[in-house]
Each structure stands twice: as structure tokens, then as C-alpha cells.
Amino acid sequence: MNDPQSPPESPLDRFINAAGFNPRDWTAHMNANGHSGFIGMQYRDHGDIWIELGFDWREDLVGDPDTGVLASGPIISLLDNATSMSVWTRVGRFSPQVTLDLRIDYTRAATPGKSIVARAECYQVRRSMAFVRGIAHDGDITDPVAHAAGIFMLVDGQEWVK
């Protein structure tokens, strides 16, 4: 029903109401602004339970100015987003969730100048929790820069946004 008093549908409303989940579309609309937009996250690929996002090396994302090695903050953010989106990719729709915990092992420093890619998958979903894991690399997934494991809590949509 179209209520003339209701505000126009926002991109988020559109994803909440959508029948399926399109990771490319989500990245283009929801990751263009805010923190994800600042990091410059881009959609790369996805499958039935996994998704790949990436961002390019930039001087203002550096953590060690002596070497040009990226800060690990942007890598946490990328793995957080990619693992989060892997849940919606697996269940085939957007549903509100929050990060309960996220553990990241830094297997080596990222090579300065190289783009970072995160491949994340949701390997189990329960009624109130989704279990995820992910790998971040800078070109060769068999030589990763970071490995992540986390849990998302599925929450009530009313509290999810302000």
C-alpha cells in the first residue's frame, strides 16, 4: 500500500524488502558511502555461500609510513563486510545482524602497493547465529595476508538502523 505520508524508500529499505540478495548491487549502493566507501570496497565475485570484495592500496590507509605496509584496520573492515555479506549470500536475502566476535590472524604483512582481496564464506547458519570464515590476500590466495573466523548474531530489524 502506498501511504502518501511515508518517506520515499531508501536503498536499505529496498534491500530489506527485496526477494533475493544481490551482492554486487548491495556493494554498489550500501558500500559506496560511510566507512566502506572511505576504504573503497568493491564487489569482485560471489557463489552460493561465498563472496569476494576488495580495495586498492592507498597512502592514507597505511599503518607503517616507513615501509608503506597497509594498516590492519582496513583489512578488519574488509573481512567484516565480506563475512557479513556471505551470510546474506547463503540465505538468499538480507537480514539484520551484528558482529558478535571476529578473530583475525595476520599471516604476513600485505605487500605495499597491492590491492587486497577478501574471500569469505558462511559455513553454517542457525536460528540466531551465522558462522563465517574468510581469507584476505594480495593476489595469491595460497599465500594469504590474513585469516578470519567470526560469528554474527541475527537481530530484530527495528534496532538495526537509526
Next chain:
Amino acid sequence: MKSTELPPYARAMGMELAGTDDGSPVIAIDFSPRAMGRPGFFHGGAIGGVLEMAAFAALSAELERQGVAVRIKPINISTEYLRAGLPERLYARGEVVRAGRRVANVRIEAWQSDRTRPVASCWMNFLLSPKTP
């Protein structure tokens, strides 16, 4: 990196040193579009970035106190997100549990207006190696 210097990523995010508490630097960040995840809240990764910066700063300060000059590399981080990061100033402070010869273990907490209600709790391990000239 000295304990009083923040790297380009931290400065770009708007992080700053907000004094010290019991020898450990307190890192602060105001809420901004650059730090926002789901509409109206801090991004979990942005909070993670602040927690890491507080861990680096706490460890650097401890190593400076000990007079040890070593390179520090992050091994891993594990973060529990306890509450939503509200659109207001956020603080983080690390506590060095142990700084040995090869490994240092740091605990970090982030909070907002009420320090007794933490937003995130975190541990981080670091590898310490001799500085190469």
C-alpha cells in the same frame, strides 16, 4: 612508530591521542561518515582499527619505558562486540599483560560516554623482533 605518533590510516580516520591513563595512551575518535557502518552506528571494522591503534600505542609506550628498541608486528586480534557503537566519541585503551622477548600480549577495551559499559573487548598478540638497521 612511537607511542605518541599515529600512522596515516589513523589520522585519516580522525583518531587522536586523548592523554594517558595509568601509563597507557587513550585513543579517541569522533563519529563521522568515515567511521559509519550500518546507518547511525560505528562500523565494526572502524572500532577494530581503533582497538588495534590503542594496542600498538600501549605496547610502544611499555617498550619505551623498558628502553627496548624492537619492531612490533601484529600476530592476531580477537574482538568481542558488546554494544552498538553509537554516533558519539569513542575511546580505546590497551593494557600490556606481558611483554616478553619475542611475544607481547595486550588486552584492549573501547567505550563511549560510560566507561563501565564497554562497546568492545579485545585481545591482541604481537611478535617482537630486533630492529634491523
